[in-house]
Amino acid sequence: MTPRPVSVAIIGNPNVGKSTFFNALTGAAQVIGNWCGKTTEACTTDTLYADRKVSFTDLPGIYGFGHSSHEEITTDKYLHSGEPDVPLVVVDALNLERNLYLVLEVLERYRRAVVVLNKMDAATEHGIVIDHVKLAQLLGVPVIPMVAIGKPAVSDLYQMIFAVADGTYAMRPYRVEYPVQIEAAVAQAEHSLQDSRAGSRRWLAVEATEQQDDDAQVEIVSTRYAAAGQITAQCMVHHPTESLTDKIDYWALHRWFGIPLMIVVFALLFFLTFSVSRPLSEGIGDVFSILGDLTREYLPGWGVPAVMVSLLADGLINGIGATLGFLPQIAIFFLVYSLIQDSGYIVRVAFLMDRVMSAIGLNGKIFIPLVAGYSCNIDGILASRILTSRYDRMVAVLGSTFAPCSARLGVMVFMVSAFFPSFKATLVMLGLLAISVSLMTLTAFLVRFFVPPEETSSFMTEVPVYHLPQPKNLLVGTGRRTMGFLHRIRNVILYSSVIIWFLSTFPAGSFEESYIARIGQTLEPFGAIIGLNWQLIVALIMGIPAKESALTTLGVIYHTTSESGNLGQVLAASISPLTAFTFLVVYMTYIPCLATVITIYQEMRNWSMAVISVYGSVMLSLLLGIAAYQIGRLFL
């Protein structure tokens, strides 16, 4: 007989290391399935441990079971869809008292739980000692301390999960006793309850009482917190030390040095990305260029038809080579960005910038999705989930598409360095970045016309202690990102380079006669307003599915071989710097890539947002292109 499967809901405050824990947990067991609920947005992973199926559902970080945020609503929706066998609460040892508040609410609701005490090692460093045996006694539920997540801890955890699910653990859940008048109201509410599927009758009655009036709400929350405080006092000793976090924050949040330091950090992020990745990108480009030459040289001799040789050398090798050139950039940007984010510095950035953002009615946290957009617009859109108000989310989603992502930045850096000497190149890049920031600001103003201000979005954020992310986690994340990029090459770039090659090779004859040239020439009158020739127009069109294909297209159109010099030299010889600049302005702004447009639809759950994004960005890019070209002509 197969044992009964077990469902586990992972609950916890934001920032307690829930996801790391979740990954390690499911990584140590055999994963047999992985899916996200469409209506609940909660992701479930099925594992097999000791021949028993255990489904873990990772829920968003919450402070309590109210409806005070998007995360709480999502969690509640999931918990209403079916009671989990085991509620597992991940607790941050650095912040025991507040985390226990949620534990007490879980116990009130389910009368059972497994508590995982996370970040024990960091707590020790901060002079915090927690007696987890005592804590388990006080709470009346199993408490499992996690130092390093290894096999033994995971095995303990599964044993406890089974014990709680099967009812073999002698559960004595802590019960919060409220003041007399509250208890009377709770008893009365309990009496009139009809439905108790979503949790214990007592919890539902407490919830109902809490909603009756503000005074009762304060009493209930205060009583729970008083209990959390008493439990903490009995099992925790804290020897305060001047922590590294305090020392760093003295400078990082300093009245005069905080903001300049932040600018240095971001400048360093981009500098590192480009200086480290450039030689690597060039190396990859050279390898593919040689590969193309060898193909052209030897394959005809082996009886391969000329069309096939051209398809391989001019289409596939050229296209894939140009795209793979971005790989180092994406990997390095993501690595350094993850370091800034996971270390806790990004919260400081939000703290420093909130006043600026609130001046245009935005939340300081919006800085996070907008900066993430510079890595990949999809990251930006996904990161905008941290924002609670509809207005902030819309601005974050639409605004982050104006952040030139690492693929676009790659093309931009390539073109800028081909056309301008290094000092001027830096200024041009900064100018382009300034345009992207202005467009984000413009987005904030435009969205205001359509979304009326609701309840003020608040900026109440934890300021976590700094920690050095584990190299393993950083590398795994970076690896996953890089693989995702390679995956896209297979799906998009492969086809688009073959299509581009086909359109530019057929019908046979001179290149100006090819299909692609004809498409570009038809559109040339439009391009003339912004000074773009048909080659550049074709590059823009081909960049729609994936932005980096624009460069691939130019590579194919301008037929680069090792004799003609690299693409940069060929381009610099064919078009003027002003044309190149105008092209970049348009290129940076027009239509986020297809994958981004699809993500907008998925996140906002309506097509109109995706359409607005595409339409708006095309219009803005044309206006900016006209401005750049016509104004530039006056000066050059």
Add this chain to the structure above:
Amino acid sequence: MSEEFTLDAAQEQSSLKITRITGKGKTRLRMLQLGFTPGTRIEVLRHAPLADPVEIMIRGAKLALRREDAKYISVVNAEGQ
């Protein structure tokens, strides 16, 4: 007993005690959940470089909040108490 004022007017490095939470709805609930309950001691650590938001220490944890939200938290000085 010193005079009651709201948290947005507090000086940097001051030690305070919460007297009551005003305000409504989600913001109020979020504040309570974060541990802003009457009688709780808090410390104002610093103001952001552009004066807003403020960073405070409550129940051993650091939190940042805007002055417009801090207005809903009434406090008294707890220096030397």
